[in-house]
Amino acid sequence: MEVVASKTRKGKLLPTNGVFSSPVFLALSLQLLAFIFSYLLYAADRWQFGGVLSPYVLLAIHASVAASLSFLLGMSWWWWLIQFAFPFALVVSLVFQLHPGFSLFVFLLLVLLFWSTYRTQVPYFPSKSSLLPCILEQLPARSDLRFIDIGSGFGGVSISLAKMRPEQSFFGVEVAPIPWLVSWFRAAMLGKKLRFYLLDYQELDFADFDVVFAYLSPVAMPALWEKIRSEMKPDAIFMSYEFKVPGVEADLIIKSNPNDPDLYVWRI
Template sequence: MEVASSKTRKGKLLPDEGVFSSPVFQALLIQLLAFGLSYLLYAIDRWQFAGTLSPYLLLVIHASLAAVLSFLSGMSWWWWLIQFIFPFAVVASLVFQLHPALSLCIFLLMVLLFWSTYRTQVPYFPSKSSLLPCILEQLPASEDLRFIDIGSGFGGVSLSLAKLRPQQTFYGVEIAPFPWLVSWLRAKLSGRRLGFYLKDYLQLDFADFDVVFAYLSPAAMPELWMKVSSEMRPGAIFMSYEFKVPGVEADLIIKSNANDPVLYIWRI
C-alpha cells in the first residue's frame, strides 16, 4: 500500500450549469452531426463511386464518428461507449422488430438502475474490495462516528464496513430506486447500524457526518467539493475514490495495489 501526503489548497469551484452544457444535449448534437457526416459520405459515395459503401460499413462509420466526437468534446469515457453503441441498438431494434413490451421492460430497468445519470453525470461504479482496508485505516475509532457513502449503489461499502466496525454507524445515499431498494433490504437483513437514503446527496447536510466517502465521476467533483468545504465540520474527513478535486490537493493519497485506483483524502 502506497501512501503520499500533500498540502491542501481549498477554494471555490463553480460547476458548469445550463441546458446546453448537459451531456444528454451534447450527445444528441453529436449523434446528429455524426449522422450528417455519414450521410454526406454516403451521398459522395453514390455520386462518385456508384455506391460502393455497404450499409453496415456506414453504420460502423456513424458509430465511430459519434464516439470520436464525444472524445474530442471532452465527454466522459462512458459516453464514448454509449455513443458508439447507440446507432447499433437503434438499427437492431428496427431489424429484429423487438416486441414493444420487451423494449419497455429494458427501458424501465435502465431507468430504475441509472435513474438520473443524465443529470448527475454519475454512472454506476462498483468499488473494489481492496478499497476497504484503506478506508478502515483512516476511520477514527470513536463509537459515535457517522460515515456515509454518497452514491452508494447496492450498499457494498457501508455494509462491509458495518461488519468490521459494528460499534459505529454507517449510511448510504442513492438516487436510483433499484440499487437503493437492494441496499435497504440488505441493511434490514443485516441487523447492523446501517441506514440508506433514497434521495440526491445534495439534499443532505454533510455536517451530520464525520466521514463522507464518494466514488462518483470527474464531472461531479467540483460541485461536491463546494458542498464539502461549506458544510463539513472541522476535523471531518472527505474521501474520494479514483477521482480527485480539480485544483485542490489532497492531504493524503493511498494506493492499495499497483493496478487499483487511488483513494484521495481531505481533512477538513
C-alpha cells in the first residue's frame, strides 16, 4: 500500500460544463450509423464486384464500426463490448429462431442484475481484495463508527470489513434486486453489525454515517459530491475507488498495488 499524494487544504468544487445525454440513445444512434455504413458498403460491393463480401464479413464490419465509434466518442468500455456484441446477438436470435420466452428470461435477468444502470449510468464494478487494507487503514478505531458502501453490489466490501471490525457497524445500499438479495442473505448468515438497504443512495441521509465509500462511475461523481458536502458531518470521511470528483483535490490518494486503481480520500 502506497500513499500517492496527500494534502491538508480542502479543495473546492470547480464549475464544469457539459451536456448529459442518454448513453442508450447514443448507442442506438451509433448502431444506426454502423448499419447505414454497412448497407452502403454492401450496395457498393454488389454494384462494383458482384457481391464479394459475405454477410458474416459485413456483420463483423458493422460491429467493429459501432464499437469504434463508441470508443472515439468517449463512451465507457462496457459500451464498446455491448456495441460489438449486439449485432451478432441479434443475428443469432433470428437465425436460430430462439423462443420468445428465452429472450424474455434473459431480459428480466439483466433487469434484475442491472436495475438502475440506464438511469444512473453506473454499472456493476467489483472491488479488488487488495483494496480492503487501504480502507481499513483510514477507518477510525471507535466502536460507534458507521460505514456505508453506496452501490454495494453483492456486499463484498462491507461484509469483509465487518469481519475485521466486528465492534463497528457496516452498511450497504444497492438498487439492483438480485445483488441486494445476495448481500442481504450473506449478512443474515454472518450475524454481525451488518445491514443492506434496497434503495437508491439518494434517499439516504449521509449525516447518519461516519464513512461513505463509493465505487461508482465518473458520471455519478459531481452530484454525489454535492450530497456529501451538504449532508455529511464535520470530520466524516468520503472514499472513492478509481473515480475522482472533478475539480476537487483529494486529501489522500492511496494505491494498494502498482497496477490497481487509486483510492481517493476526502476528510469533510
